[in-house]
Amino acid sequence: MEAFRQEIIIGAVFVYMVFCVVTGLWAMRRTHNSSDFFIAGRGLGPIVVSLALFSSTLSGFGFVGGPGLVYSIGVSSFWMIVISSSGYALGFFLVAKRIRMIADLRNCLSLPDIVAARYNSEIVRFLFALTIVLGVMGYLATQILAMAVVMQAILSGTEMFAGIGLVTCVIVSSAVLIFYCVTGGIIASVYTDVVQGFIMMLAGILILITAANVFDGGMTEASAIILADDAETIMPFGAAGIMASLGWFFVFGLGLAGQPHLVTKMMMNKNISDNRSILPMSLIGYVMAALLWVSIGVVMRAAVIDGVIPPLDLPDDAASVFLSVFANPILAGIVFAGLFAAIMSTSDAFLNIGTAAIIHDMPKAIRGHGVKNELMWARIVTVLLAVIAASFALYSHFRDATLVAILGAFGWATFAASIFPVLAIGLNWKGATVAGAVSAIVAALVINFFVQIAGVSLPYGISGGLVAFVTSMVLFIGVSLVTRKPDIGDDIARMMEI
Amino acid sequence: MTRILLYAIFTASLLMGLILIAIGMAESVPNAAGLPHPSIAGTQIGGDGLARLATIGGLGFAFHALLLFLIVTLSALGVHEKYQDSRFILIMLGILIFNLVVCWAMWSGHRAFLETGTTGYFMGFPTPTAWQVYGTWLGAIPLIVLYCWGFRRYIYTAEDEIAFEQLLEDVKDKQ
Numbered sequence: 001m002e003a004f005r006q007e008i009i010i011g012a013v014f015v016y017m018v019f020c021v022v023t024g025l026w027a028m029r030r031t032h033n034s035s036d037f038f039i040a041g042r043g044l045g046p047i048v049v050s051l052a053l054f055s056s057t058l059s060g061f062g063f064v065g066g067p068g069l070v071y072s073i074g075v076s077s078f079w080m081i082v083i084s085s086s087g088y089a090l091g092f093f094l095v096a097k098r099i100r101m102i103a104d105l106r107n108c109l110s111l112p113d114i115v116a117a118r119y120n121s122e123i124v125r126f127l128f129a130l131t132i133v134l135g136v137m138g139y140l141a142t143q144i145l146a147m148a149v150v151m152q153a154i155l156s157g158t159e160m161f162a163g164i165g166l167v168t169c170v171i172v173s174s175a176v177l178i179f180y181c182v183t184g185g186i187i188a189s190v191y192t193d194v195v196q197g198f199i200m201m202l203a204g205i206l207i208l209i210t211a212a213n214v215f216d217g218g219m220t221e222a223s224a225i226i227l228a229d230d231a232e233t234i235m236p237f238g239a240a241g242i243m244a245s246l247g248w249f250f251v252f253g254l255g256l257a258g259q260p261h262l263v264t265k266m267m268m269n270k271n272i273s274d275n276r277s278i279l280p281m282s283l284i285g286y287v288m289a290a291l292l293w294v295s296i297g298v299v300m301r302a303a304v305i306d307g308v309i310p311p312l313d314l315p316d317d318a319a320s321v322f323l324s325v326f327a328n329p330i331l332a333g334i335v336f337a338g339l340f341a342a343i344m345s346t347s348d349a350f351l352n353i354g355t356a357a358i359i360h361d362m363p364k365a366i367r368g369h370g371v372k373n374e375l376m377w378a379r380i381v382t383v384l385l386a387v388i389a390a391s392f393a394l395y396s397h398f399r400d401a402t403l404v405a406i407l408g409a410f411g412w413a414t415f416a417a418s419i420f421p422v423l424a425i426g427l428n429w430k431g432a433t434v435a436g437a438v439s440a441i442v443a444a445l446v447i448n449f450f451v452q453i454a455g456v457s458l459p460y461g462i463s464g465g466l467v468a469f470v471t472s473m474v475l476f477i478g479v480s481l482v483t484r485k486p487d488i489g490d491d492i493a494r495m496m497e498i
Numbered sequence: 499m500t501r502i503l504l505y506a507i508f509t510a511s512l513l514m515g516l517i518l519i520a521i522g523m524a525e526s527v528p529n530a531a532g533l534p535h536p537s538i539a540g541t542q543i544g545g546d547g548l549a550r551l552a553t554i555g556g557l558g559f560a561f562h563a564l565l566l567f568l569i570v571t572l573s574a575l576g577v578h579e580k581y582q583d584s585r586f587i588l589i590m591l592g593i594l595i596f597n598l599v600v601c602w603a604m605w606s607g608h609r610a611f612l613e614t615g616t617t618g619y620f621m622g623f624p625t626p627t628a629w630q631v632y633g634t635w636l637g638a639i640p641l642i643v644l645y646c647w648g649f650r651r652y653i654y655t656a657e658d659e660i661a662f663e664q665l666l667e668d669v670k671d672k673q
Contacts, residue, residue, distance in 0.1 A: 073532060073542050075627055082631055085638035086569050092645055093576030097654055101662060105669055212622075219622030227617075227624060230535070232544020234623070235611065236604050236630035239532035239542040241550055242558040243521060249634075250514075250565055254572070273659075276649040279642060287635075294631075304538055311538045428575050429504060459522050460554060461531030470518060473511040477504060491669050498578070498658045498665070 005329040006157040012333030013154065013340055016199070020180045020344065023192050027184025034374035037185030038109045038356050042100075042267065044190060046274040050281035051197030052190040052345075053265045057084075057256070057282075058200060058289050059139075060146040060343035063335075066290075067322070068315035070297020071304075074226065076238030077297070079248040081290045085283060087256030092279045094424040095257050096266045100275075101495050102427075103267040110353065111260045111423070112361035114267075118426055120488050121434045126365035127441045129357040131418050132260050134445075136354035139411055140389035143347045145397055147173040150339060153320060167394060174390045177344055181351045181386070182379045189348040190268070196341030200289035203338035206331050207322075211295035214303065214326055219295070222302035229305045234298075244461030251465045255416025257424045261349035289342075292335070296322045355381045413465025417444035420469070421476035429480075430488070430496055436480030440472040447471060499579040506571050510564045517561045521554050530554075547612045559605050566597040566637070573641050581652045593640045600633035 001008070031037050044052075069077035099114055106117040111132070116125035148169035155161035155169070180188045215221040226234040237245045257263065269278065300318040303309045312321055319339075323332040359377045364370050371377050418441045426432040450456070451464025458464065529545035530553075536543075544550070551558075574582065574590050607626035611617045620628035645653060 072540060074544070075630065076532075078627075078631055079634075082634040085635050085642060089638045089641040089645065090569060090572055090576075093573040093641070093653075097576075104666060220619045223619065223623050223627070230543035230545070231611070232547045232550075233542075234627060235544070235547060236608050236626050237544070237550075239544040241529075241531045241544065242554060243561075244531055246558060246561055246565065249562075253565075253569065272654055272662075273649070275653075276646045279645055283642065301541065304541075312540060315540050424572070425507070425575065429500060431501075431504070459524070459526055459530065462518060462521065467518060470511060470515045474508070474515055477508040477511065481504075481508070491665060494665050495662070498661050 001329050005324075005332065006154070008329045008333045009154055009336050010158065012337040013151075016337040016340055017176045019195060020176055020188075020192050023195075024180030024183040024188045027180070027188035027191060030187050031183075031185045031375070034360070034378055035107075035109060036187060037375055037378050038352060038360070042103060043270050044268045045270060046277045047281065048190055048194055049265055049269045049274070050278045051285060052193035052268075053262060053278065054282040054285040054289070055193045055197035055200055055341065055345040056261050056265065056349045057259075057286055058342055059346035060143055060150075060339060062290065062293055063339040063342045064146060064150070064316050064319055066293035067296035067300065067318040070294060071300045071312065071318040072315040073240045074230075074233030074238035074301065075236060076240035076245045077248070078238070078294060079245045080252045081287075081293060083249050083253035084256075084286050084290070086253045088279060088283045088286070090254060090424065091257035091263065091266070092275055094428055095263050096275045096278075097272055098427040098495070099263060099266050099423075100269065100272050101498070102492065105491050105495060108267065110356035110360055111264055111419075112357060112365070115422060115426070115437070116361075116364070118488065118492060119432075119434050119437055119486055120492075121437070121486070122365045122368075124422065124434060124437045124441075125361055127438065128419070128422075129361035129365060131414065131441065131445065132353055132357040133362075135260075135411060135415055136350045136357070136385070137389060137392065139350050140347060140354070140386070141393040141396065143343050143350070144170060144174055144177075144386075144390050145393035147177075147340065147343045147347075148393070150320075150336070150343075154336060166397065170390050170394055173340075174386055177347055177351070178383055178386045181348050182382050185378065185382075186268070186352050189345075189352055190265070192341075192348065193345045196338075196345040197285055197289075199334065199338045199341045201285055203331075203335045204289040204291040207327070207335060208291040208295045210327055210331060211299040211322075214299050214308075215306075219298060222298050225302040225306050226298070233301070241461045243466075244463065247461070247463045247466035251413050251416050251463070251469055254420055255412060255469065258416040258418070258420030259412065260353050260415060260419060261346065263419075263423065264349075264353055289338075292319075292338075299326075351382055351385055354385050358385070413463065413468065414444060414448045417448065417465060417468040417472045421473050425476065428496075430493070431480055431485060432476070433480045433483045434486050435483040436476045436478075439479045440476035443475050444468045444472040499582045500575065503571050503575045507568060507575065510568045510571070514561055514564050514568075517557050517564070521557050521561075524553050524557070527553050547608070551609065551612065555605075555609075559601075562601055562605075563598060566601060567594060569638065570594040570597070570641075577652045581655075586652060589640075589644060593637075593644075596640065597637040600629060600637050604629035604633060 112125040112128040151169040212218045422437040447468035532542035535541040617624040
């Protein structure tokens with residue numbers, strides 16, 4: 001079986017991609033209008049929403065960057081995972097019920113629709129849409145690049161595709177992504193998410209079992225090896241230190257309820273009461289998949305320190321080297337399919353919300369009404385957005401990584417800082433005002449952009465995202481407390497009393 | 499109650515901002531955010547943990563405690579004030595105390611290790627790290643249990659469901 005390792009891996013990835021294409025074709029028959037395309041007609045069951053929610057949370061970063069971070073800085077990066085229970089709890093307590101109610105009341109298709117209804121403000125809608133478009137470009141470009149790099153690594157291990165180029169890999173992987181997103185919209189996206197979620201959970205458990213058997217003493221021996229080399233790396237704050245770790249706790253914990261690609265899924269369930277089962281199912285799925293992140297990182301660092309394997313060229317090679325050295329070929333095939341699943345499930349969610357922001361929200365904010373024939377334009381813009389992001393990814397890879405890095409900063413932290421207070425607190429506090437919302441969003445964008453462009457390095461590992469988030473929280477509540485309450489619609493006011 | 503919660507959340511956020519400023523102005527420690535590993539390229543080490551704790555340990559703990567306070571108060575904000583009865587407040591207080599105990603166990607365990615150089619292991623990790631990994635994650639599980647089991651009492655009661663259906667009807671009639 002070992003002799004056919006590459007063929008098994010390629011076969012697993014190929015089967016997965018064929019599945020995505022078939023799902024796209026199936027979902028196309030169920031997509032009749034823009035409501036179906038963007039929010040699946042608000043008719044999804046709890047299992048589908050749960051799996052879609054958690055698989056979108058754990059992107060390719062969780063499968064590649066996560067283990068790489070543990071290898072590089074130790075336990076510091078665990079904070080991004082252990083906060084998942086707090087993050088999901090906050091998301092459901094603050095957002096899930098109310099976002100679903102407003103979506104029903106005002107027939108909302110997107111997150112900017114929700115805040116426009118809540119604040120009765122087109123400025124807030126526009127700023128939300130702008131934040132989403134900027135963030136989506138950075139996220140999509142990095143996800144597409146990651147997908148192509150992994151595909152190139154897999155294919156170049158075979159004789160037939162030994163010299164395959166990155167551009168070809170970008171085209172092939174993007175084509176599959178575009179196909180099922182364009183044909184089936186969010187319906188294809190969430191149903192592929194279901195399978196993607198199962199693959200990710202299976203991969204997480206199998207990897208944990210494999211990792212626990214690399215050393216005779218299991219994970220305890222791996223931890224002891226790291227402790228003997230540098231104790232702080234395996235202690236609660238890892239090599240990156242106290243404030244970097246607590247910053248991740250803040251930004252990833254509270255920030256989960258501010259991620260547009262996640263909270264949009266809270267608009268799609270059929271019944272509000274399904275939320276009580278969606279929450280635990282999402283959390284369990286996430287934790288099972290995230291086992292991969294922790295176990296590969298710890299074992300790879302211990303294996304390098306112990307001389308079992310040579311040091312890695314790059315920390316991000318941790319997962320792929322682990323799979324080639326320690327994993328059975330079938331497991332490697334499942335995990336690589338899981339990796340593509342993780343990347344695609346996040347990418348399709350971003351394509352969807354980015355498209356909605358461009359064709360639905362920005363025209364509404366500027367002209368007062370959306371475009372005619374939204375479904376057709378949604379499909380066209382989905383293609384354009386993916387093509388631009390793919391070109392952007394290639395440009396950054398071959399020419400200049402700065403642009404993607406800047407837009408990459410508009411990732412999790414910026415979404416968290418600019419969206420969380422306005423959405424999560426604003427949906428539960430009638431006193432929140434337009435001025436509070438605008439100041440919070442603008443401050444979050446400016447601080448994140450400034451820290452990134454100016455290359456500001458803050459002491460003790462404090463991140464720009466953390467500063468932006470704390471500032472936006474203070475501004476949102478502080479400014480709202482001293483400005484006049486907005487005139488919100490009667491239906492929204494009554495909804496907030498429920 | 500909502501107003502009290504809002505002021506509490508605002509105060510906590512403000513204090514966290516002040517802590518960040520204080521940390522930014524504190525005396526710098528060379529390995530505060532890690533150092534390159536002396537022999538393994540691409541990896542970092544933490545180095546002298548006691549030195550890192552000495553300067554900003556207290557501020558870091560305060561930031562951590564305020565963050566836990568923020569998580570609990572924000573969760574409480576998601577429950578309508580008509581359901582925030584004394585039992586609910588007691589539950590939320592219990593959850594906060596549980597989280598603070600876990601937080602304290604992690605910090606004190608870490609400090610004890612730095613002072614003695616010895617630690618036990620629990621489920622694959624040194625004890626302080628086990629508090630971080632399992633304790634932090636489990637700390638929010640009572641919130642999730644409260645949400646799921648208390649859904650019909652605190653989040654979306656039968657009366658809420660009727661009121662929302664009535665609201666939908668009224669909106670449809672207006673249109």
